[in-house]
Amino acid sequence: MAADRRTPPRDLPVVETVDASFLEGLLGYNARRASLAVIDVFLRRMAPYGLRPVDFSVLSLVVHNPGITSRQLCTSLGILPPNLVNLVAALERRGLLERHPHPRDGRATGLHPTAEGRRLMDEAERTAAALEAETAARLSATELRTLLKLLRKVYAAD
Amino acid sequence: MAADRRTPPRDLPVVETVDASFLEGLLGYNARRASLAVIDVFLRRMAPYGLRPVDFSVLSLVVHNPGITSRQLCTSLGILPPNLVNLVAALERRGLLERHPHPRDGRATGLHPTAEGRRLMDEAERTAAALEAETAARLSATELRTLLKLLRKVYAAD
DNA sequence: TATTGTTATACTCTATAACTATA
DNA sequence: TATAGTTATAGAGTATAACAATA
Secondary structure, X not given: OOOOOOOXXXXXXOOOOOOOHHHHOOHHHHHHHHHHHXXXXXXXXXXXXXXXXXXXXXXXXHHHOOOEEHHHHHHHHOOOHHHXXXXXXXXXXXXXXXXXXXXXXXXXXXXXXXXXXHHHHHHHHHHHHHHHHHHOOOOOHHHHHHHHHHHXXXXXXX | OOOOOOOOOOOOOXXXXXXXXXXXXXXXXXXXXXXXXHHHHHHHHHHHXXXXXXXXXXXXHHHHOOOEEHHHXXXXXXXXXXXXXXXXXXXXXXXXXXXXEOOOOOOOEEEEEOHHHHHHHHHHHHHHHHHHHHHOOOOOHHHHHHHHHHHHHHHHOO
16 A cells, blocks of 8 residues: 555645645634643642542542542533443442442432541642643633633533 | 341332432543543444544545554544554545555655545535534534633643 | 554443343 | 443554655
């Protein structure tokens, strides 16, 4: 599948600087680039806690919502049930949360943070807040508030 | 790995409505959610053209930058070279672009849109622009401009 | 020696089907 | 009959190492 080398060097155009202006005008393109940039920093700063973004999200919801079920986690975070199983199992093995039978629904399992889970999340959430200010250092506090508001407007009413 | 069913139904908390307020205050969380929502619509509306977001991005850059190299595409879009190969090969097989030797660098290959490639992108880009207005219908034109500007500010200076 | 494009490959993420136990 | 949780598995997306051809 090599290019046709028999073609003589004719009037073929050469690109010096790439024009990406069309893509840069699209919301999807910019939202994706921004989210990748932010998540990249997040990944590096959360590595010491052994938490990927998805682990952070799950454990954060468990800490702020003791007794939350897997189903509620999936709905809140847009994770499919089969993909949550190992996530929760790993956090349980690390002693960061416990599973107890749901008091009112025998099918469900309530997820509860352990003392260690609360302690870790307290640290991790403070790191996340600091990181937030840092990542968005190019934005004023007002700009950051506006950005969050507009982003929520884009996906909230789905 | 079942929950301990011997535990009697004690004072275990039950979550009625999930509190996600901490996550909703994080830029990364909101950027990710927004980008997934926008890309989901994009995916559905571009399916008739047989273009995923990444195909759209690649072909758009080729159309707007005839002669662009794989390396330039990778740098512009944050794709790793090995993962671009099959992408370009597929677009070539569909007759949407052609590969010709680079006039000034024997190692490189220039990518050039075919007439069919230009025609398809013309349609696809008009659909993308329409979709843009639609997806962001909850935002005013001013809000959309502000959102794009702030998103670029987040990732631009990386 | 460095760079472009490529192959092979591995790892993660996401998605679907099917099962169990409870409601 | 429907739902919560689980298993197994398939597919897409993303990553690294190593190579040939050219600079």
